[in-house]
Amino acid sequence: MKRLAVLGHPVAHSRSPAMQEAALDAVGLGGEWSYEAIDVDPGDFEARVRAMPGEGFVGANVTVPHKGAALSVADVLSETAREIGAANALSFEAGEIRADNTDAPGFLEALPGPVAGRRALVLGAGGAGRAIVWALAREGAEVEVWNRTELRAAHLCEELGGRSVTDPDPAAYELLVNTTAVGLRGEDPFAELPLRAADLAPSQTVVDMVYGAEPTRLLAAAEAAGATTVDGIELLVRQGARSFRIWTGREAPLDAMRSAARV
């Protein structure tokens, strides 16, 4: 049995096991490969990862709070992981640990079209914000970054590109991306973030990385305004599909992954 896992803390809520198991079944690898969730305390992360190849693991996704530690434990880093400073996919091969970041290319794949020359506002400067700003800047978008803690946005832009802003006009952007945790526990995005529902328009694409059982308030408002929307589940599916390809060498069955992730 070839084993895969997602490592996080907490991790019980993760949709990755159901989504990846569905993908393995859909391509006929269900009997030979498995995918599980493993809760790892930050202090135990390195030892846990180093033990995995000996336990039959060929790869792992890494989620909060281990995405930085996943870089430190790796022998080989993809260019994307190194530049972003975080990894969400590890693979174990020939005695080596390789770290990739599939969040950034997965995000670009989920967008409805190219972003070169488009004006984008990224809300948030945490781990998710870093991957998104890196991806947009690299593709030639005009990126501006707002964060509740201003200094964090300024540092992120110095490092990865984009321009930090403190009082953005949300109507001025073609792409709005919420990478903050606002909405995760039902917070009002129009109270916590520099957004007004009335400014959302059909010409805009609105992406919310937060996901739950119901559409977030931000995406519900964006949809009502006629904007194009991309939700956090689609981003989860896209990063998972790229991880799946790295480990198995197979094209990922996106529809099977979407159905399993949305249950």
Ligand code: NAP
């Ligand atoms: P993180 O590193 O802890 O960063 C949290 C961000 O949220 C920071 O920018 C923080 O601002 C901001 N924030 C938190 N509460 C806020 C509030 N009340 N008002 C304004 N800003 C607030 O977390 P992360 O790893 O970037 O994750 C952020 C979100 O993205 C989470 O909901 C996570 O589940 C989601 N996510 C989704 C995917 C996916 O595949 N769909 C992947 C990764 C992450 P400060 O700097 O001011 O604290």
